[in-house]
Amino acid sequence: MLGHEVLGRGHNRREASGDPTAHAEVLAIREAARRVGGWRLEGTRLYVTCEPCLMCMGAIYLSRIPVVVYGSADPKAGACGSTYDVPRDGRLPHHVEVVAGVREAECRELLEGFFRNVRGQGVVQQVRGSGLESSLAWKNNNDGRRDGRVVEGD
Numbered sequence: 163m164l165g166h167e168v169l170g171r172g173h174n175r176r177e178a179s180g181d182p183t184a185h186a187e188v189l190a191i192r193e194a195a196r197r198v199g200g201w202r203l204e205g206t207r208l209y210v211t212c213e214p215c216l217m218c219m220g221a222i223y224l225s226r227i228p229v230v231v232y233g234s235a236d237p238k239a240g241a242c243g244s245t246y247d248v249p250r251d252g253r254l255p256h257h258v259e260v261v262a263g264v265r266e267a268e269c270r271e272l273l274e275g276f277f278r279n280v281r282g283q284g285v286v287q288q289v290r291g292s293g294l295e296s297s298l299a300w301k302n303n304n305d306g307r308r309d310g311r312v313v314e315g316d
């Protein structure tokens with residue numbers, strides 16, 4: 163596929179699916195891998211509204227995505243410099259370039275809207291105090307969706 167075609171999209175479906183690994187990045191990566199017919203997503207970029215967590219950074223490395231672009235940092239669970247800095251660790255065999263802070267204000271606003279919405283529905287109460295509340299912030303739209311996508315790069 164050529165140009166800037168979107169290969170995969172995802173939004174956080176952890177609550178909806180009951181799958182703890184159903185983060186936007188993972189779902190977008192799975193769809194992209196299906197579309198390209200293989201696990202190597204070299205030459206792609208992952209755009210995501212918020213800083214990927216450790217699991218998603220693992221998936222990004224395993225799929226060989228070379229560039230991650232995200233909007234808002236996640237100071238509690240982010241693995242691109244906030245809690246961990248996986249891309250700068252240096253022990254992994256290939257390099258992932260991270261571009262942070264793209265449309266950060268807009269992403270943060272979406273996150274705050276999500277939190278208001280979730281509290282109104284009582285979903286956060288189930289996990290409050292367990293350390294998982296911050297992970298809920300990964301869903302970032304008012305309707306509880308968090309968008310992520312993989313597009314072909316240069």
Ligand SMILES: [Zn+2]
Binds near residue numbers: 185187215216217219
């Ligand atoms: Zn994640």
